Amino acid sequence: MKSIDKVLSTFYTGDNKLKLLDQRYLPRWIVVVLDLFLCAISLALVYLILLGTPVFFSDHVSLPTQAIFLLGVNFLFFVVFKTYSGIIRHSTFTDILKLAFSSISTFVTLIIFNTIYGATTGKYVYTLTLLIMYMFLSFSFLLLFRVAVKESYQILKKGAKGILKKRVAIIGADDQNISLAKALTTESNLPFKLVGFLTEKFDSKRYKLLGKPVIPIKDNFTETVQNYNIQGVIVISDSLGVKEKNKIVNNCLENNVEVFNVPSVERWNTKADINSQIKPIQIEDLLERDPICIENEAIANDLVGKTVLVTGGAGSIGSEIVRQIALFSPKQVVILDQAESALHELELYLAEKFPTLNFITELANISNMYRLEQLFTKYNFDMVYHAAAYKHVPLIERNPHEAVYVNILGTVNLAVLSVSNKIDKFVMISTDKAVNPTNVMGASKRVAEMYVQSLQRKEVIHTRFITTRFGNVLGSNGSVIPHFRRQIAAGGPVTVTHKDIIRYFMTIPEACQLVLQAGTMGSGGEIFVFDMGKPIKILDMAERMIKLSGLEPYEDINIDITGLRPGEKLYEELLNDTSTSLPTHHPKIMISEVPSVSFDIINVKVKKIIKTATRFKDNEVVLLLKDLVPEYISENSRFEALDIEKDS
Template identity: 45%
Template sequence: MSKILKNYLYKKVLSRFSVFLIDILIIIFSCIFMFVLRFGFQDLTDTIRADGMMITFLLVLFNTVFFIIFRTFSGILRFSSFSDLLRIVYALSLGYGLAFLSAVLLLDIHIGFTLFKEVFFATYVLNVLLMVFSRVFVKEIYEALIGTESKAVNVFVYGTKETGISVAKALKANSEFNFKVLGFISDEQHMIGKDLLGVNIYANNDRLFRILESKDVKTIIISPQKMEEIKDTNMLSNFVDHNISLMTTPPISEWNGSLTSRAQLKDIQIEDLLLRDPIKINMMQIASDIQGRRILVTGAAGSIGSEIVRQVAKFNPFSVTLIDQAETPLHDIRLELQEKWRNLPMKIVVADITNASRMENIFREFKPHYIFHAAAYKHVPMMEDNVSESVQTNINGTKILADLAVKYGADKFVMISTDKAVNPSNVMGCSKRICEIYVQSLAKYLEKTGRNKTQFITTRFGNVLGSNGSVIPLFKEQIKKGGPVTVTHPEIIRYFMTIPEACQLVLEAGSFGKNGEIYIFDMGKPVKILNLAKRMIRLSGSPNVKIEFTGLRHGEKLYEELLNNEEKTKPTHHEKILIADVRKYEYPEVSDQINSLIKLSYEYDEMQIVKKMKEIVPEFHSINSPFEDVDRQLENAADKKVESASAKG
């Protein structure tokens, strides 16, 4: 087909008046045809012609009313759906019904009542068939002409209940999807082998993949109901491992009538393939704590901070203050809040948390009840190369905020930590461990001195899916460019949690947490990054993308821990939240050491700064880093000290 004809068919659409006029002409034609068919031209007496004209007039009158009510002429004929055809049947049924009653009550029917009923019903049947056929005919002709331009994608629909059937009907009804439904998949034994919408229903077993291959099906569209049933199983992973692309739709309640565009279908993400038990949160308790309170969030433009803001906004706080030094992302979250929570009093502050006078001014003005401290430098290799910044922002920033929380009588200070603080192998992890030590020792010191109005709570968890700088956005971008996908080591593993999950647990821990406790989250089973990369490549439908191993980065471990070897855990009321029984530090000593470390950071002697950090956190042992030399120096110094003591003994 020529390009001119293709463009003409795409752009030209019959006007609504034209469609309406055609439908009226079909009514008139149906009446004339049935009268002629029943009586013949020779037997059409003047009285029969008069009856026919009056009946035709009534049918046109009443059907016009119901065509307008049901808007049978408003759609584009070539994209007619099952619901469009139903509207035609409804409109004609009501129109013919009222016309029949009017003819019986108001007119003198000369052709006989029995004969009148027969002709009237036959006219109705013909009318319905012609109007439905007109839509189907135009649709089939259009698909036959346009369909040759691009071959339809063969698909199976997973799910045979109402939602699965609705998805299949929507795909069949709208050629813009360019999908051809060749079968259904069901987990219900009584459905296997039956036909549905003209195609067969297959079982989800090993034989299924041979069937998919024989029918050249590389895409499965999963109904939203079935997606909810199987997302916490390994079924999705099994499809991906067989190089099957997966898609799903929003819940039917969000369709606004029907699926109308390809944009309403979404690819299933790698997050859906990570088996996780659903996390249940006591939202009522959180709401009672947040409602009517002044909330301050640092790092509010980041992945975790911005999600905390979204979660908090749901619980009707008195006000929310957002602090971050990243101007553009902070502006973006501001626009989002203004759109979704227009009545929420909020203050957007572009500021650096290490600016003590600026932070004091903010606390003095807003006097927050709750502080969620998510601001920090978090990228391991970057902090290995910028040790001073790690100390000044992560440690000094935390110290400034914690001290101000006490000074201005905040109720709770919730700090976001990381699994990298456990047996730290890098500067970033050690800086967060020092933050934990300071916050916990300060909390215990205030308890001892009877000034414990502010409760300090630390939450410690691993990687969050989709956060800035995490592997999943990186892998997606690399796959989009055609590869290679870079993995540092074939054996490296990580714990993962979704951003909303992590932030909900942060809020829950902050709600029931007691002073000075460090809470760790059950992150489920660790994920091998190599397997994650392979599945993302399969899921993308680009199996030729290569994986390249780049070697461990400075300070990077093969695996992260949520607890120190010497630490133990205690349960809480929530099965996903545990309390870490960590080593206790005395505040006066910790405060002096941290003040010395902060002062030293402004001399920018990285070796000396790291040496001081290792003195504060003895379990900090650098891995794949130039700071391993400091470990050797400290070990040699310790050995000489032992030898000297032995010699004296």
């Protein structure tokens, strides 16, 4: 009984449903048994055909013995040629050849046996007619069996695909939506079945496009979805504003309807792109931000025909800056980073995507002045985009000296070399964490800002130092959204540090566009602040992401409040209490008017901080940072005690 259960378990699972399409392949012994059964059927048919004819079976050897011996020889050649080794539903010409060789070899072997047996006994076991008929009939049955299985599997597979396809409606009924509909209805491999077009622009259900109804959605979205059994909707990314998208997504989430996003038709290259680019809508697509317009001509004046250095070029911000610079025909782009694997991956990507770009990757640490001197001498840079930095707050809070090496010493090295080599522009990427810093990372970036700003005002120098400051970028290495995605994929829980924590967000391409734009605007010494839009509550974002994954917060996926991390604060700021902001001609970019400190004072203090960091005296390093940046007050950190010391 157990052996029967074991055989049945090959086809059945606990839900008692036969799952033929889920089987990878039939066991080899079953293939052999089936083939022998077909051979036996062939032999029986030959028996019936020859029954009563002069060329009937020999009666010298009994019929069962003849059949067993013939089938035994056939089985031997099944094993020799391994006719059972292929997957039947994927049979190829090679598998057919194996069957042919097996049948011919069986025929030849029996002819030889029959001849030898006849020569020794004077009687024959098989007639030649019988052997020829058996060879052709058995081969035909074996071949037809494989063809039938292969074709049946394809028919079942297509039928199952049709049943399993998700019933979707397209939002909108304009030309782009019609092009998308054509792709959905003609591309059979897509896992979608088009139900119709959802729109608010038509009042009647009588309209049809490509044979599909135009479904008006006026008052009751739920009723519309239920009437047409809609399981998903597809939105063309550029066809709707963010508010309209959010409205649709909210309605869909309330009705357990999936939302898919697809690029505009102009960005499709091949049919394969359609399949790969229809994806579930992401939280990034729903953040309310006005589109950013940049002045390409001004950026081109900065970059066309120039040799550009990008530090931290393998990071999320640095690599996007490289990609955007590549569009402006620079003379050469030098990409510097100390992350070997990431640099190698970027090199492969650029070689494939930007074959005409003249670029080179350099493995180096910006805290190594001698290595940087070599690079500046070798390449004769026109511009520097400084994106290299240590940015993970809790990690830097445990290693303040490392923040000093990269964020401060690295910036000092690059700034000094830029001045001595008469670089035209030095654009530094800073962060909103440098404003009223509560952690070592923010304080170190603020010191870097102060250094380049005071250096600009020290004396008349050729280099223009421009600082850009913005908040969190969506999808950057270590940012919250990829982290939440991993937690949701793992089944939760999703961890939020505080129920009231908020952050500003911007996409990586948006941030880098503004960096390039700000680089065209500065006369030197400015800190440009980007308009990050409305701040977003992280808890609300976590709940929304769970819902977009088709799950329910606190039911399917729990959200744990873990407490603020070392150095983390509830609210980020783009301006501190002592600064004011001035508008620029670009609506998304402002200038922060921050009181500056004399370069001589800053230079002395920065050198002392660097020297102390080389001795791994973290408390002293932090005290010196607090002295240079008076607004730096530690929060949720072991360094809070230093603030009490300083005040007492």
